[in-house]
Structures are given as structure tokens and as C-alpha cells.
């Protein structure tokens with residue numbers, strides 16, 4: 001792009017645009033992207049960046065896989081939007097069918113929403129409505145663990161870590177119950193004491209709690225930590241004992257990220273309500289889904305008012321559903337399990353040695369997720385400098401320097417990513 005044009009665009013950006021988690025008047029640096037394919041994002045000045053975080057964890061097969069592009073193009077020519085009340089369409093039907101084939105038995109009633117946060121709101125409403133329909137009207141709250149993240153809308157903030165990024169809003173949000181975060185590492189030796197506080201909470205407050213919501217195995221945006229799958233098995237059993245529903249938020253972990261198609265497969269359990277988003281369309285367009293068990297759907301539907309009271313304008317948007325179908329088909333067309341495993345092994349090999357650096361507090365790797373927890377966080381300007389120096393797009397979140405590359409990332413690109421992470425860990429100490 002002509003430098004005058006890109007400068008003008010960036011000036012307009014600074015004048016009018018608010019970026020995520022940023023100041024409007026003192027914005028952090030931004031890069032002007034013009035196109036992308038595979039693992040690479042191309043900038044206006046012709047440079048390319050390796051997308052080491054799958055553009056916020058959603059582009060599992062990389063940017064613009066031809067099959068997804070073609071599916072969206074073909075769908076746009078036929079039907080790009082139609083209201084989902086009073087209408088249905090093939091992309092939604094096919095996507096629901098494909099999704100249900102991937103979920104555990106009995107989890108087969110799909111409600112589409114337009115983003116992850118909205119889908120968490122829907123799941124919480126479903127759980128509360130289920131308890132009302134089941135005759136347990138007093139159960140108006142949810143429980144969760146500290147260190148979780150479920151989205152930025154009010155209902156989802158209220159379920160996220162109370163001391164996490166939304167702390168400022170704590171006073172105006174509905175109150176829920178929180179147990180300490182699970183501490184036993186993913187492959188550590190299970191410590192039964194780890195589950196005791198949650199067990200006590202559910203026993204003491206069972207008549208107040210409609211559901212427990214948490215991210216299975218990997219806590220994302222508020223912790224970047226992996227925990228032991230046994231926690232989930234204990235939780236499943238305890239929820240059943242008290243008639244409490246289990247909601248699993250697989251918005252970040254679903255679609256292969258941790259090495260299994262869903263992270264709950266590490267524990268061999270199924271929730272009553274499952275939230276998926278991010279990778280659902282292969283990251284091409286925003287779409288999320290709440291997948292409820294037959295029991296939840298039948299109880300809500302069988303008791304007055306008999307309806308689930310939610311209906312986003314763009315519910316089950318045909319373009320997004322077409323992208324979702326193409327993305328799920330792609331999972332059957334290449335050895336994503338093998339790719340994720342080899343990314344995992346390489347991340348372990350190349351990140352472990354960073355443990356010795358003075359600014360590194362911890363290294364954690366599972367599937368296509370690698371986390372370097374720093375002691376001191378480099379400022380945005382330093383990060384931008386290293387991004388442009390190395391050609392690797394990384395965006396540390398507080399002290400968590402992490403990578404979640406697309407599954408198609410080649411070994412030499414993974415090496416470039418871990419090299420850039422090393423640079424960032426070294427630059428500040």
C-alpha cells in the first residue's frame with residue numbers, strides 16, 4: 001500500500017477507533033493488516049507476521065483456508081442472512097448435525113449465539129430457567145472457580161475471576177459463588193484436597209446454586225493455567241449429587257486446541273450445557289453455540305412458559321454457519337491430532353530451557369498452547385519492537401507471554417515463535 005494512504009488510514013484510526021482493552025486517546029501501537037493466508041498476516045508496508053496466537057485463539061486451520069472462503073462465498077450468493085424465528089436453513093441444520101456428532105451422547109440440542117460472551121449469557125439463563133422449570137425456584141446463582149474467564153458482557157463478567165480484569169465492575173454485577181482455582185497441575189499427582197473447597201461450597205449452598213460453570217483443563221484469559229482432569233470428574237459427580245447443572249465453557253479449548261477435540265475428553269466427562277465459540281467457524285466469522293442435554297431442553301420446554309427467552313438478531317447467521325460446516329469438514333481432512341502433538345512437543349523442547357532465564361517464572365505447555373509466565377511484563381512499545389524485529393505476532397497478556405499457533409504452523413515457524421518469545425523474556429529482567 002502507498003505509504004501516504006496507510007499513514008492517512010492510521011491517522012483516521014487514531015481519531016475515531018477504540019481498540020480492545022485500550023485507551024482511546026493514548027492508544028497502543030497497531031499494525032495495518034491488508035490480507036492474510038495460512039499462518040501469515042500481511043501488513044500495509046509489505047511485511048509479513050507469523051500469527052502466533054491464531055488471532056485471539058480462533059483460527060485453528062490458519063487464515064483463509066480455501067474451503068472456508070469458498071463456502072462463505074457460495075453461501076453469500078444464495079442467502080447471507082434470514083431471521084431464525086420462523087425460518088431455518090441448510091447451513092444451520094448441517095452445522096448442528098456436525099457439532100452434535102462431535103459432542104458426547106445426549107448433548108444434542110443446539111442454540112446458536114453470535115459470540116462467546118453471549119453464549120455464556122444464554123447458558124446461564126438456560127441453567128436458571130431449567131431449575132425454575134424443575135421446581136427449584138430458589139436456585140438463582142451460579143458457582144465457579146477463581147481464575148476463570150467467560151467473556152466481557154455483564155453476565156459473563158460476573159462469572160469470571162472476581163479479582164481478574166473486570167474487578168472495577170464488581171460492585172454492580174450479580175453475585176455468584178467462587179471456590180479457589182484448581183491447583184493440581186495437569187500432569188501432576190492428583191491431590192484430593194484440591195477439590196475440597198468446591199465440594200464444601202456445593203454442599204453448603206446447593207439450594208442456591210443452579211449450575212457450576214468453568215473452563216475445562218485450561219483457564220485462559222484470567223490465568224493461562226492447566227489443571228488436573230480429575231477435578232472435573234469430582235465436580236461432575238458432586239453436581240449430580242446436588243441436582244446442580246455443569247456448564248463447560250469450551251470457547252477457548254474446543255476444536256482441538258489442547259490436543260483433544262474438546263478439553264473435557266481429557267477427563268472423560270460430559271456437561272449438561274456446553275459453550276463453544278472462537279474456533280467454531282475456523283475463526284472466519286463470529287459464531288458461538290450453546291449445546292444442551294436432552295434433559296435440560298425437555299425440562300425447559302415442558303414447563304410453562306415452555307420457551308427459552310433469548311433470540312439474537314443474527315442468530316444462526318447463514319454465512320457463519322457455512323464457515324462452521326467447512327471448518328468441521330476440514331478437521332476430517334488432515335491429521336490435526338498429529339499436527340497439534342508435534343507443535344506441543346516442539347514447544348516443550350524449545351520453551352523449557354527458558355526456565356533458566358531470570359525473568360521467567362514458569363513454563364506451561366499443553367497441545368497447541370505454550371505459556372511463558374514472566375516476572376516483569378515488557379511495555380507495549382517493547383513488544384511492538386520485538387514483533388517487527390522477529391516477524392512474529394505475539395501479544396502478551398499481563399505477565400503471560402503465550403502462543404496458540406494455528407495447527408498448520410510448520411516446525412521452522414514454531415521455532416521462529418519460540419525464538420521471539422525468548423527475545424521478549426530476555427529483553428526485560
Ligand SMILES: *Cc1c(COP(=O)(O)O)cnc(C)c1O
Nearest residue numbers: 115116117149150151220251252
Ligand atoms: C474468548 C472467551 C469467551 C468470550 O468470547 P467472545 O467471543 O470474545 O465474546 C468466553 N469464554 C472463554 C473461555 C473465552 O476464551
